[in-house]
Every structure is written in C-alpha cells, then in structure tokens.
Amino acid sequence: MTRRDYYEVLGVSREADADEIKKAYRKLAFEYHPDRNPDDAEAEAKFKEAAEAYEILRDPDKRGRYDRFGHDGVAGNGFSGFSSSEDIFSAFGDIFGEFFGFSQRRGPRPTQGADLRYNLKISFREAASGTTVDLTIPRHVRCDECGGTGADPDHPPETCRQCGGAGQVRQSQGFFQIAVTCPVCRGAGTIITHPCAKCRGEGKVRQERKLSVTIPPGVDDGNRLRLRGEGEAGEHGGPPGDLYVVIYVEQDKTFRRQGRDLYQTVDLSFVQASLGDKITVATLDDPETLTVPKGTQSGEVFRLRGLGLPQPGRQGKGDMLVEVRVLTPTRLNKRQEELLKEFAKLESEKPISKVKNLFKKAKDAAMGE
Numbered sequence: 001m002t003r004r005d006y007y008e009v010l011g012v013s014r015e016a017d018a019d020e021i022k023k024a025y026r027k028l029a030f031e032y033h034p035d036r037n038p039d040d041a042e043a044e045a046k047f048k049e050a051a052e053a054y055e056i057l058r059d060p061d062k063r064g065r066y067d068r069f070g071h072d073g074v075a076g077n078g079f080s081g082f083s084s085s086e087d088i089f090s091a092f093g094d095i096f097g098e099f100f101g102f103s104q105r106r107g108p109r110p111t112q113g114a115d116l117r118y119n120l121k122i123s124f125r126e127a128a129s130g131t132t133v134d135l136t137i138p139r140h141v142r143c144d145e146c147g148g149t150g151a152d153p154d155h156p157p158e159t160c161r162q163c164g165g166a167g168q169v170r171q172s173q174g175f176f177q178i179a180v181t182c183p184v185c186r187g188a189g190t191i192i193t194h195p196c197a198k199c200r201g202e203g204k205v206r207q208e209r210k211l212s213v214t215i216p217p218g219v220d221d222g223n224r225l226r227l228r229g230e231g232e233a234g235e236h237g238g239p240p241g242d243l244y245v246v247i248y249v250e251q252d253k254t255f256r257r258q259g260r261d262l263y264q265t266v267d268l269s270f271v272q273a274s275l276g277d278k279i280t281v282a283t284l285d286d287p288e289t290l291t292v293p294k295g296t297q298s299g300e301v302f303r304l305r306g307l308g309l310p311q312p313g314r315q316g317k318g319d320m321l322v323e324v325r326v327l328t329p330t331r332l333n334k335r336q337e338e339l340l341k342e343f344a345k346l347e348s349e350k351p352i353s354k355v356k357n358l359f360k361k362a363k364d365a366a367m368g369e
Contacts, residue, residue, distance in 0.1 A: 003071050006053035014067070018058065025054035110238035113140075116231045118245050122215065124252035128284050128309055130217035137211060137243060140204040142233045146196035150203035157190035165189040188236075204233045213245055218260070218310040221249040254282055260318025261308045265325055268292065273326040281322050283307045290322060298326035 007014050010024040028050040030036075037043035056062045056074050065073035116139060122131065142148040151157045159165040163182035167189040170179055181187040195201030211230065219225075224244050231241025256263040266281055276294035280287045283304070290302055301323045308318025332340070 004049070006057055006066065009049055009053040010057065021054065021057050025050055025058075111235045112238050113232035113234040113241035115241040116243045118243060119248060120213075120215075120245050121248045121250065122219075123250050124255065124257075125284070126215065127219050127221075127247070127249040128217065130219075131215045133213050133215065135211045135213055135245070137209045137230065138206060139209055139231065139243075140233050141207045141209075141240075143196060143199035143203055143205050145198040146203065148203040148233070148237065149192075150196055150199060150201040151192045152194040152196055155194035157188075157192050160185035160189055160191050163189065211243075215247070216312040218312050219247050219249070220257070221247065223247045223312075255284075257309065260311050261321055262318065263321045263323065265323045266290075268296065268324050268326050270326055270328060273297070273324070281320075283320055284309075288320075292324065296324055296326070298324065300324055 007016070010016075010021060010028065012020050012024050016024075029047065032043045032047040032050065034044060034047065037047075056066050062074050067073075116137065118135060118137060120133065120135070122133070143150070146153060149157055160167075160182060162184040163169050167182055167185060167187040168179040169182050182189075185191055192201055196203075199205050209230065211227065213225065213227070215225070224246050227243040227245065229240050230243035233240050254264055262284070264282065266279065268277070268279070272279070272292060273296045274294065276296070277292050279290050279292060281290050281304070284307070288304060288307065290304065292302075301321050304320040304322065306317050307320035310317050329336075
C-alpha cells in the first residue's frame, strides 16, 4: 500500500515548525482516538497513520532524512511504524496526558522542595560597607538512613499492585479515559511496609543548618539574596528548594538614602551663611571639609561626589548631598542687637562698603558671645 506524505497526513506545510506539527498531531489524535471511535477500523488506521507521521517529523534528524529521501530515507532506522494503539500511548504519553488526564509515566514525578525565607535586619553602616553574618536555618533534609525513600533499608518499598507502580489508575467515562490517583499508594507507586525508624517513613528529617552569608556593600531595604539549594528537601528525588534572605536595613541618625546617594542636613549660623565658612561634615569614612560660599541660603544643597553608596553589581559610588539649614539666633546680647539694628539701617541705605564692615563686626561679636 502506498504511504501518504507525512506533511499531508498532518495537514501542515513542509516549512511548519515543531509547535505547528505537534498541534496538528494533537488535533488528529483527539479526533481519531480509539475511545472516541470504538470498533472503527478506519479511525484506528488514521490514528496510527498520524502517529507515524508525528514520530518522523518531530525528530529533526528523521525529518531531515525524510525531506531528502522520502519514506526510503527513514526505513531501516529503528522505526517501522506502530503495531498497536498501546504502542502509541507509550510513545506519546505526555501528549495524551495533556488532554486525557493521564500519562505513561510510572510513579510520582520528582518535585523541587519548597523555598524558605529568612528576614535579616542589619544596621545602616553594615548595609553600606557589607558584612558577613552567620545564620542558623531549620529545614527538612533528605533522610540519610533511608536515602529519602521513607522505607527501612532492609525492606525497600514494594511496587503497588493496584496501579502497577504508575501511581494512577484509569477510569472510563463515556469514550474518554481519565486517570485518578491510586487510592492504595496515594500516587506514590510504591507501598512502604516497614517505615524507616529515623524519619518514620517521611523520607525527610528536620535539621538546623548553619550558614555564613556574605552581604554585599550597598544592599537596600527589601533586597533579597538567593542561596540555591538551601531550602526544603525535594520530593521523590527532586532537588531541594532555595533560601531567600530578605534584607531589612535600620535607619541611620545622620544619613538618609536615595538610591546610591546619601543625604544629610547640617546647621549654619546666619553669620556663617552670610560670610561663608569651612565646615566639617560626616561621611561613611573620615569627615570631610565643605566650603560654604558667602550668601548661602537655607535649603541649599552641596554635592560631594563619590562619597555615597556602592551598588551591588556596579562600579563606582553615589554622591553625598549636604543640605544646609540656616538658624535664626534666639538669644541676642545687647551688643548683637545694636549691630543688627545698625545692619538693618545700612541695608536699607545699601552702602556696600559699610555693610561689609558691619558683617565683620557681627562675626567678631558672635565669636565673643
């Protein structure tokens, strides 16, 4: 009998990608599935024909040979068609599981363990410079006595007779077959007759794990550090989960943070603001000298470059921004009041030379207060 072209069987073009081919096969497999077409020889033949086409076209190597040499190119390469529907179910169990609720996989699937979270509070200075902290994390790990099986080492788990180790049993509903969790082994595929004495059949034991965690410089409030494989043990041989260390940074009395930049507020007397001065400001390291120019107004901000915070994964640092706050004196002696009155008078007359001279007198008076 002459075989039809595989692309024609699936109803796709020769340029179809893997997703198009899979989608076309799923549609035909659903349409001609034996449970939907009982005792229908024609539907069964089309079911097998579609499966054969998909087997060849889903494999890049087989598809390449078929494109070059036709059916002869894939003959004698370990595939001669499917002899029965069961062979098809065995080969493509993952696809049928998508829309019939079962697969040919035996036993439960390995799953990754749960992730853990640890809230870590650090000081502002520790966040700025980085630090190393020692943590003790309680978690479940795979039992080393039974290797995670939950069974006594001398009595390994037995294959469940109800489901044959599949963890699922099939039930018919009309022309569909659905799978439900095996009621005997509860999906495990095996029965533990003699539980492990150490883990009591759980396959996991609770254990405290000591970790040394490096906090990089520049971390911010709410940042998370991911430690792979430090979470809960996996199920059925799956890998462990991860540990997330969530950072909480305490506020600082001097500095405020905005991204990589630091802000601080310093107080100036009205004399310093008027005549200018050199003041000392705090930084994360040694104090720095800041030159305040004459006539500085309250609220002005001065930038000291490179004295801010680093950012993890990036080079350089932010800046230090210093906001000045000019204070109005609340206690004036008689001489200071006289000078201010004289200043007010001169200010209204605007003789520049006299004003400058008065500023000097005001500063000398302030120093002698």
